[in-house]
């Protein structure tokens with residue numbers, strides 16, 4: 017297994033969300049095999065209704081102590097081996113204040129190191145919202161997706177916006193996603209992120225599913241970089257062997273876009289870590305791992 021060109025992976029899931037596999041020891045072992053120094057678990061946050069996906073997508077609220085214990089077990093195992101394990105969460109971005117209030121209670125009571133903000137447009141709740149608000153054309157859906165994401169950036173809830181163009185996957189759009197056409201709306205997200213000092217996530221999972229492009233699309237990465245956006249880097253692993261997947265390509269893409277550092281969170285505090293120089297990366301791309309999405 018090739019060592020990861022970047023030592024921190026900021027996005028991964030545990031079996032508690034119902035669609036990931038791996039014991040704490042297996043994540044620790046895989047992280048060490050990849051030469052990682054820090055990993056941050058970011059399971060899907062509990063949400064108030066089954067329309068956000070029930071069991072099979074996310075843990076129930078009363079499972080949070082289990083999640084905490086899972087991460088603590090991994091932390092204890094990693095400690096002696098020189099791996100730092102942190103406690104994060106993949107929270108939701110959603111355009112309904114009441115729903116967000118319910119979720120905010122969790123954010124207020126759990127001491128997360130890192131909070132991702134994701135708009136999972138594929139869940140029933142968001143599709144219901146679109147339908148109830150008469151949003152049906154691809155163009156309107158893309159516009160609403162990015163506008164809601166920008167509102168998420170302004171909300172102060174999240175440290176980083178996860179896979180910020182995931183609207184292109186999972187069949188919410190009828191005719192597919194064109195990054196060029198989405199630019200004006202994506203720029204609103206970038207502006208809100210920069211103004212509110214929120215990071216964007218470069219999420220490599222897109223390289224291994226659907227259209228085989230990282231999140232966000234390289235064009236969008238470049239636009240965000242030019243506007244001064246800060247990035248976090250995550251594999252979105254749902255299986256230990258996917259840790260740091262695609263980081264070689266991610267580092268190349270970020271460097272090519274003029275980005276020299278990536279941000280990592282600990283207890284909500286941000287730290288910048290330099291990316292390796294292009295010249296220091298090993299020749300050739302790593303072979304993509306064969307993994308379930």
Ligand SMILES: [Zn+2]
Pocket residue numbers: 029033035060254
């Ligand atoms: Zn997941």
Ligand SMILES: [Zn+2]
Pocket residue numbers: 106134136178179
């Ligand atoms: Zn996600």
